[in-house]
Amino acid sequence: MSTMSTSLDELTKAPPKDDQGGARRGLARYALAKLGGALLGIGLVIVATFFLFRLIPGDPTIAYTRDVPVTPEQLALLRRQMGLDRPLGEQFLDFVLRTLRLDLGTSYEYRRPVAELIGERVGPTLLLVGTGLAIAVGLGMWQGTRAAWRHGGRFDRFSTGTALTLWSVPTFWLGLLLLMVLAAGMGPIPGLFPTRGMEDVDAPDGPLYLLHVAHHLVLPCLTLVAVVYAQYLLVMRSSLLDEIGQDYVTTARAKGLRDDDVRRRHAVPNALLPTVTLVFMQIGFVVGGAVSVEFVYSWPGLGLLFVEAIKGPDYAVMQGTFMLVCVAVIVMNTLADVVYHVLDPRVRSA
Secondary structure (H helix, E strand, C coil), X not given: CHHHXXXXXXXXXXXXXXXHHHHHHHHHHHHHHHHHHHHHHHHHHHHHHHHHCCCCCCCHXXXXXXXXXXXXXXXXXXXXXHCCCCCHHHHHHHHHHHHHCCCCCECCCCCCEHHHHHHHHHXXXXXXXXXXXXXXXXXXXXXXXXXXXXXXXXXXXXXXXXXXXXXXXXXXXXXXXXXXXXXXXXXXXXXXCCCCCCCCCCCCCCHHHHHHHHHHHHHHHHHHHHHHHHHHHHHHHHHHHHHHXXXXXXXXXXXXXXXXXXXXXXXXXXXXXXXXXXXXXXXXXXXXXXXXXXXXXXXXXXXXXHHHHHHXXXXXXXXXXXXXXXXXXXXXXXXXXXXXXXXXXXXXXX
């Protein structure tokens, strides 16, 4: 009896301090390795950004002056002002140094610093895509959990079929459809929501302004959620189905635990791990915004700014927004790896 008691005490006592310190050192080494990989990836993004937009056919100076008659001397002056008359190696070195100083250049379309333009557009993009992402994650995980726990039932078939259908619909087409039905007032439903923008010219002040912006946000957010939430539903459903057949779930049920307790306290926490990684990866794309949604609804975010830069073409803005999106994705993927390492003991022991 005493031997059994001693064994139980050894099993339940906290791990030695040396093991805890080793785990922390292991996490620190893992995080530093991922940080090094992220810095390398950001460096490659800077290099790719410089050469990618210089592979675009045509002369940028001619594109900027296509509607204005100019002389060859004026074109040469413009090329000198844009720094295009210098050797390619010198242009690359100057681009890298300016980027490290967070100087993304000047927009020739807006005649303003690119960093200033991006700073103005980040807020609307975070509002739109951040709100849509939060709703999509909550809705997808809730439906995925219910569908997996009662897999094969009516709710499972209906929710999975609806999610797959909406996921396969082009975002711009769904946006235009909602715009015509719910905003333009086509059909039996009158126009309920604004057709474009984040606010009207005569927007109210004070607390009513928040309601005004929320009214404009409904349709873009609905479009984004309808297309995005399916992946969270499917990942959560698949992960939970894998956990249902594990031995620990069978043991918990054999102990007499209620079905809801088995799902909430045992199965769902383990099934959340792949979904956590997916959430962090999607957060990286939040900064880039949903280009199609912002373009359809004229939402003044980074996606619309990128489309306007392509129409220009405004190479400085295209470079800045492209680089920002890539860096955001790299940073969030790195953070997802670190968080997954902390949450999953199997990764720590590997």
